[in-house]
Each structure stands twice: as C-alpha cells, then as structure tokens.
Amino acid sequence: MVEKIRTVKDVSCPFCGTLCDDLEIDVNIKTDLVVEVRNGCQIGTKKYFSSNPSDHRYMKPLIKVNGEHKEVSWDEAIDKAADILVNAQRPLLYGFSSTECEAQSKGVELAEILNALLDNTASVCHGPSILAIQDVGASLATLGEIKNRADTIIFWGSNPVHAHPRHLSRYSDFIRGYFRTDGRNDRNIIVVDPRNTHTAQIADKYIKVNPSEDYELIQAIRAILRGNELDVKEVSGVPIDDIKELVEELKSCNFGVVFFGMGLTQSLAHHRNVDTAIRLVAELNDYTKFLLIPMRGHYNVAGANQVFTWNTGYPYSIDFSRGFPRYNPGEFSSVELLLRDEVDAALIVASDPGSNFPAASVKNLFKHPLISIEPHKTPTSAFADVILPAAIAGIECEGTAYRMDGVPLRLRKVKDPPGETLSDKEILERLIEKVKEKMGE
C-alpha cells in the first residue's frame, strides 16, 4: 500500500544563521515521521530527520535519582526545577540561540523574576562582534542586497562551504542577482584564512594569514588605504606588495562585502579584530560601497540578541542580581562566571555548553544543580538533574527567528511533537508560573 505523504513548502530551516526559507518537507501522515527533505543542505536535512523518535530523543521529563535518570510526570519535573531555581542564590540562565524568539522572551521574564544571570551563546561566538559594534558602529546590510549587488566578497575567518553550506548558492557567490546577472562569473571572491579551507579553494584569491595575526594585517591594510608607506616588508605572513594589490582591488570594486566568522571573533584579539574590520569597511566607503555581515552560527542567535536587547537593553551577558539589568561581558558572561565558580545553579535552554565551554568551566557547571530544556541527549543533559524534553522549534512548533542579517522569518510547524514533549515556550511558561508560586508572588 502506498503511504500517504503530506508536503509542507516554504519552510525556514532551523539550523544555521543563513535560515534558508525554501525547504520542502515530506511527512508520512500515518506515522507523523519526516520522510524526505528537499532543498536543504546536509546538516539542515539531518536536523529534520533527527526529530523522528530515536534513542537520542527525550520523550518524557526526567529527574536524576541516585545518579540515574528516572521518568516522572511534568508536574513533578517542573516542581523540582522550580525548587532548584528558587533555592539558588546566583542562578544562570544560558542558551536560547537554538529556539524561537517567543521562548527567548520567556527566558528573560524568568531571569528577571529570579534576579538571575542571563546569557546566550553569542557569549562564545559573535559576542565580540557586538562589543566591537558598540564601540565603533557597523555598516550592515541584508543578504538580498548582497545577492543583487555585491561584486567583491571577502570571507574573513569563515568557511561557509562547511558552516553555512547554502550561503554561497543563495546569497553570496553562485546566485544570479539583479545587477550580477552572470552569478559566480560576476563576483570576485577573496578568502582570508590561516587554513586553505574548501571556501578558499573555490575563491579567486586566497590570502594566507598567520594564525591570530589578523589584527595586524587589517591595520596594515588600513594604513596603506590612508596613503602611508609602511616600514615593514611583510605583515602577518603576507608580503606588503600583496597587501597593496589587495587594497587597490578593494578600492576599485563596485560593491564589496566582508563576511566574517569565528576566525576573527574567537582568535586572540577577539572583538578588536572586528573593531578594526568595521573601521576598514567604513574607510573603504571613501572610495566605493562596502559593507560587512557577521556569519552568525545558530539559526536564531541573532534573534536572541534582538529579544534580549528589546527586553533589557543589552544583547547578552546580563545580570539581574540588583533587580535591574546590568551588562558587562567578562564579568557576567557565562564562561568567566563559571571559571570563577560564581554560579550555584543553571538552567540551560536549547544549548550544549558541556561540549563547547572550556573544561574548567564545565567542571564548575556540573558541580551544581543543573536543569536542561533539550530535545536530544547531549553531554550537558547527561549531567542534568532535571531534563525537560522540548519540541524542536521550527519543526514541531512555530515561532520567529532572525537571520544573520537581522531579518525576522517565521518558522513553520511541519509535524506534531512526539511523546510528551512541549515547546520551549510552554515549558518556560510553566516554570515561570511555578517559580512565582514558590516565591509567593
């Protein structure tokens, strides 16, 4: 017998910051399983298939009893989670980048009620970009503009072939735009990276920079752009003649853009790399049109920054301990807080610090009570005292997400959540209600 299939079209993919919105998902009507994903990249496709029930998926709330996770009712799990949060003196709420905006906004509400610390994953990815933007501003654009106009594209410390697989074909390289009618042939692709990545291999020009010396290279480019002759023959492993040639290339293009990734934000100079890159772009506007766009990783980390900002005034690393939001990355950012062991309980929403944070901070995270709102088994949830199983936003529940360029897109529900899973938003709402009850509000 032929299985009946339901097709959902124009789906936004909840994986990376490119947030492709042209996916088509086939769902088996009888079993409610994803059977086919069209238009998605390999990673995005896998995420849809990962929503099907498997050994890795949590179906019921779990509480750790004597070192073993035991299935419990939602009421019991929420009660235990609320107990942990209310009894903590300095709780941390972290994650939020792989869920939708409504849930993020509930996270802010909970943090405010608890006078907690609130952070999202920007703190370990593009947080430095935000620090730099706060220092020196930024000339940003939407990806549609890049697609239609850009003729010179620089990928600096980013490798979209692997990290944002459809970025090149949808916005930045192969795509034909209104003024770039011949697609790839109309664009000059420049890659700056210490490694000869797969993106570098398809570029027109590859500049090999020494690891963690990007800052000096951009400073040299800026100084040459100002008309200076430099004392040195080579900067960061790049001969000065090559830099001069690059400067001429940048000055003479029609519309340039710098896409930058972790190679700038998480190498040694962090936000100062982005700071000087922003200024380079600003100064290039004396000669031609130039812009820059951060290559955001998680599909809604840009949304987390947006939601936190319109709720508290600050994009990440927020402290509510004195009853009002305060912001200071380095002081209130998760990794540093955990390294100093200042946190005595944590709620992790849709994130896995256990496999991404430095070992010393993870050790301190696991020392204290831990609540995980998570659809899948992760190294973090394995150590959690309470696991609240979530439906996957963008697959099993609706919501809003912000693309890397700050464009909000609607996420679609393509199938029902399996087992007893609830959406992140609903879990946080129940938690807020319980916490309020326990705090006597």
Place this chain on the structure above:
Amino acid sequence: MADIKLKIKKKLDFPLEADSITPDNFAGKTVAEIKKLPLYYATKKVTIGDFFDVSGKSTEVANTKIIIDGDLSNVKRIGEKMTGGEIEINSAVGMHVGNHMSGGKIVVNGNADDWAGAMLQGGELEINGDAGHYVGSAYRGYWQGMKNGIIKVKGKVGVESMLWAKSSKPANKWPTLYCGSAESFLGIHNHGGTIVVEGDVDRCAGADQAWGNIVIKGKVSRLLPSYKKVGEVKEVQLPNGEVIKGKFIEYSGDHTIKKETNGRLYIAV
C-alpha cells in the same frame, strides 16, 4: 585624618558589591550608621555590618581615611564614584576598584582585579601588585574612558588598559598610567592619554591611537605595522610636564587613523 577601620568577617562564596564603601558615604556618620549602609551579595541586599567589623570615626570627606583588612579579592566596586578622602586596602581586591572616581586616593596593597580605575575622572589609584584587564579603561560602548587622574601599578596590567582614554588641553586634564609591564592592546583607541611602562609590553600597543604618548622602557613583543619610525630621542617630554630621560626610538602612529598623526610611541633602545 580620621580613620575608619573595616575588617571583613566572612568568607565569600559570591562577589560582594561594595559601592557604598567610599569616604563620601562614610563622612560625618557614626559607626552604627556606617554599619547600616547597603551592600549587595548574590541577589540579596545586605549591610556593611553583616560582613565587616567597623571601628573608628569619620569627619568631613577630605579628612576621612578608610582602612580595609581581610581577604577582599571578591569584593567589587570599592571606592566607586568617590570624590575625596582616602582608602587603603591591605589585600587583593575585586573588580571595579575606584571606578568613576574623581578625587582622593586609593592604595591597594595587593593585586587588583579587572576594571580597576575604569572611567577615572580624577584622583589617584595606586596598586602595589598586579592589576587585571581594562585598567583605567572605558566601560563597554563608551567613547571616552579615563579623562583625568593617575593610576600607578607596580606590577603588570592586563589587556586593553587605558582603552579610549581622553585628555583635554584647555581643561589641563592629562590621564596618566604608570605600570610595571603590560599585556596586549595597551592604550587602544587612545585620545591623549599618557602611559609609561617600566618593562615589557605584549602585542599591539597603541592600536588605533589618535593622539597621546606611550613610553615603553622595555621591549614590545610585536610592534604594529601601522607605526612608522620617526627617529631617536634622548628624552621624552610628557604633556603633564614630566621629562623621562633615556634613549628611545620614536614612532608615530597609529597611521590607520590619519596619514599625519600626533600619536607617539617611544620604545627604549
């Protein structure tokens, strides 16, 4: 000078925010009144009396000296916004010591954590140990950080010290940092600040400096390519009138800001 002695009596599991410990807040108050001043511990509002033994007496601000003993390495914001008087800290001290201070003096007999003397508007901060990152710097997003005053650090200062320092010739304000050695990005975005380093400095000293003076008596691990050699000098005249003797190579920069610049970096030969 009227002394007030504070001694911390509890071990801290979380940072204690002590922005009320300033001569301004203590002046003219009795010990009982001082004990009632608020502090913040984790999410709770507490009082000085809960955490400190207090003794001595105070008079007006300028004559009030606060002496603090015990382990203060996790006590933040001591001396915040103080305008006069003196604080002596006989221990390592937590973050933000003397931030926004506009007068008076703070002496730390130990190490200081990050943001010591951030946004300093005047007065003197002396640290007889190492200091953390962002010494005398601007807070996040501010374009003008330290505007006046002196910070002296015996040991090392961390990264991005004197970030966005800003001097004013008409107002005769010359923010100055003296330190033993420094990590990377010393004096980044400097707009007229003066920095004198006795020892070595890590990469990118004076990055994006618009104007100002940085004197390094040791070595620089990696000089920025956007600095250009001007020549050799036998002494350096600082804008606050001080003269530093010794053979230095004079560099101009940062040339990323302007083709011709008044920014100077002096490195000992």
